[in-house]
Amino acid sequence: MSQTKALKVRLTLLCVLAGIVLALVAVVTDHWAVLSPRAEHRNASCQAAHFGLWRICTKRIVPGDGRDRSCGPITLPGEKNCSYFRHFNPGESSEIFEVTTQKEYSISAAAIAVFSLGFAIAGTICALLSLWKKRDYLLRPASMFYAFAGLCIFISVEVTRQSVKRMIDSEDTVWIRYYYSWSFACACAAFGLLFLGGLALLLFSLPRMPQNPWESCMDADPEH
Numbered sequence: 001m002s003q004t005k006a007l008k009v010r011l012t013l014l015c016v017l018a019g020i021v022l023a024l025v026a027v028v029t030d031h032w033a034v035l036s037p038r039a040e041h042r043n044a045s046c047q048a049a050h051f052g053l054w055r056i057c058t059k060r061i062v063p064g065d066g067r068d069r070s071c072g073p074i075t076l077p078g079e080k081n082c083s084y085f086r087h088f089n090p091g092e093s094s095e096i097f098e099v100t101t102q103k104e105y106s107i108s109a110a111a112i113a114v115f116s117l118g119f120a121i122a123g124t125i126c127a128l129l130s131l132w133k134k135r136d137y138l139l140r141p142a143s144m145f146y147a148f149a150g151l152c153i154f155i156s157v158e159v160t161r162q163s164v165k166r167m168i169d170s171e172d173t174v175w176i177r178y179y180y181s182w183s184f185a186c187a188c189a190a191f192g193l194l195f196l197g198g199l200a201l202l203l204f205s206l207p208r209m210p211q212n213p214w215e216s217c218m219d220a221d222p223e224h
Contacts, residue, residue, distance in 0.1 A: 019193025046071035105163035116152035139205035150195030
């Protein structure tokens with residue numbers, strides 16, 4: 001592998017590493033979406049919530065000064081209570097989640113996010129072996145693992161987005177407003193870095209194609 005191509009590969013791996021870190025941050029944090037109910041009385045407290053893939057946190061706060069009388073913002077001071085979803089930890093109490101969203105959505109989003117981290121770990125192992133053992137061909141499976149990791153985190157994002165949409169549209173819930181928070185943004189950024197980084201790594205790891213009609217593939221640069 002030429003020095004120019006090796007430099008491109010290393011820069012791509014740095015971008016992919018940033019994507020893995022962002023994906024890990026998104027999976028372990030609980031600020032994917034913030035939900036806000038209607039505030040019935042201006043001076044009365046109300047309960048807003050934010051949740052991630054594993055747990056939900058509720059906060060009892062005094063409504064803001066907005067005209068829509070919604071509860072929030074979530075950054076206002078108040079009593080906070082976090083609990084893991086009941087289907088992940090039966091010992092925890094999380095009735096609010098059982099009422100306001102679908103258990104299947106939560107389990108699917110969490111499982112697919114774990115698959116994403118698994119693909120990312122497999123890709124990193126292949127990339128490290130490639131750099132350590134000078135086996136350039138290992139970059140190709142690494143690139144595919146990274147691309148699969150990006151696709152999985154994207155599916156997890158979409159499942160979460162559909163879950164939030166159904167919560168807001170349902171007549172059985174109290175939520176009237178929502179917005180996606182920084183954990184959701186980390187997941188979206190991770191998808192872009194992992195998927196595009198995986199495709200770029202695949203292109204950079206391919207052997208050089210013949211540049212002249214009389215040049216055969218056997219004359220290309222040998223792989224280590």
